Amino acid sequence: DTEVTQTPKHLVMGMTNKKSLKCEQHMGHRAMYWYKQKAKKPPELMFVYSYEKLSINESVPSRFSPECPNSSLLNLHLHALQPEDSALYLCASSQDGGLGEAFFGQGTRLTVV
Amino acid sequence: AQKITQTQPGMFVQEKEAVTLDCTYDTSDPSYGLFWYKQPSSGEMIFLIYQGSYDQQNATEGRYSLNFQKARKSANLVISASQLGDSAMYFCAMRDILTGGGNKLTFGTGTQLKVEL
Numbered sequence: 531d532t533e534v535t536q537t538p539k540h541l542v543m544g545m546t547n548k549k550s551l552k553c554e555q556h557m558g559h560r561a562m563y564w565y566k567q568k569a570k571k572p573p574e575l576m577f578v579y580s581y582e583k584l585s586i587n588e589s590v591p592s593r594f595s596p597e598c599p600n601s602s603l604l605n606l607h608l609h610a611l612q613p614e615d616s617a618l619y620l621c622a623s624s625q626d627g628g629l630g631e632a633f634f635g636q637g638t639r640l641t642v643v
Numbered sequence: 644a645q646k647i648t649q650t651q652p653g654m655f656v657q658e659k660e661a662v663t664l665d666c667t668y669d670t671s672d673p674s675y676g677l678f679w680y681k682q683p684s685s686g687e688m689i690f691l692i693y694q695g696s697y698d699q700q701n702a703t704e705g706r707y708s709l710n711f712q713k714a715r716k717s718a719n720l721v722i723s724a725s726q727l728g729d730s731a732m733y734f735c736a737m738r739d740i741l742t743g744g745g746n747k748l749t750f751g752t753g754t755q756l757k758v759e760l
Contacts, residue, residue, distance in 0.1 A: 561745035572734055572750035573688070580744025618686050624746060631678060632748060634688035 533557075536621050536635035544643055545611060551638045553604040553621030562604040563632065564596060565620040573620055579604060611642045645670045645737050649751035656725045657759055663710070664720040664754045666735035676738040677718040678748065679709065683731045691733075694718055725758045732756075 534555045543549050553562065561580050565573035578586035579598040587596075593615075595607040604621055618639050624632040646669040656662035668677065679691040694702045694709045702709040710719040722729055735751040 563745065570753075572753055573748075575747050578741060578743070578745040578747070580741075583744075585743030585745055586741060586747070620686075620688060622688070622748075631690045631693050632746070633690060634680075637686040637688075639686065 534621055534623055534633050534635035536619075536638050538638060539636060540639045540641075542641045542643060543608065543611065545613075547611075548607070548609045550608065551606040551619055551621075551640075553606075553635055554602055555623040555633070556602055557623060557633065558601075559623035559625055559633075560601060561624045562598060563622040563624075564604070564606050565622065565634075567618040567620060567637070569617075577606075608640075611640075613642050616641045645672075645675075645739055645749045647735050647737050647749055647751035649735055649754050651754045652752070653755045653757070655757050655759060656722075658727060659724055661721060661723045662725055662756065664722070664733050664735075664756065666718045666720065666751060668716050668718060668735075668737050670737065672739075677709070677711070678736045678738065679707070679718075679720045680734045680736060680750075681729075681731045682734060682753075688734070692720065722756075727758050727760070730756060730758045 537552045564576040567573040576590045577596045582598045593610045597605040618637045620637045621635045622632040648667045675696045677694045681689045692702050692704045692707045694711045701711050706723045708721045732753045734753045736748045739747045
């Protein structure tokens with residue numbers, strides 16, 4: 531099983547809403563990631579979790595709050611977003627130590643209105 | 644800093660023909676990993692092929708092969724016998740292993756491939 535599952539697939543939220551994106555993998559990977567991708571652009575790294583601990587925050591605004599409750603789950607909590615935060619949010623996972631390829635989920639298409 | 648360059652914003656290929664997507668990279672690390680991903684319009688990033696910097700042979704995975712020329716710092720993707728389902732955006736990426744665990748993929752700007760009948 532090389533599947534990374536993201537929910538929801540689509541999300542429309544207002545600027546005052548609070549919502550969460552969820553990501554799950556059962557490959558035993560201990561590194562998990564959030565990437566943000568704008569239309570016609572490459573993905574950009576937001577956060578890295580290694581063994582359930584946040585190891586990298588790429589200067590992401592605090593209105594994005596990641597959480598890794600266990601080795602299989604990764605959440606991204608959203609609050610007070612701006613319209614420019616509308617994008618495809620991709621979750622990925624990879625083996626211990628970052629070796630091997632990263633497997634990505636199908637992404638959540640987020641629209642902030 | 645690592646850099647990935649894809650100079651072909653768009654490519655067309657006829658069905659059943661082979662196509663080469665270009666990728667050049669720049670890094671000062673002696674050990675690195677190069678990846679190709681396919682992204683259909685649905686959004687999912689699909690892993691295609693991996694090449695390690697110390698691998699002696701070019702990587703192959705089914706219809707995908709990676710033409711790795713280390714001295715030229717190029718890692719071109721070759722797709723043989725193109726199919727309509729190959730139409731997608733293709734990203735070349737380099738892995739930077741992080742000291743805190745995990746890795747960071749630096750992506751090129753992508754090549755939009757369209758396969759025609």
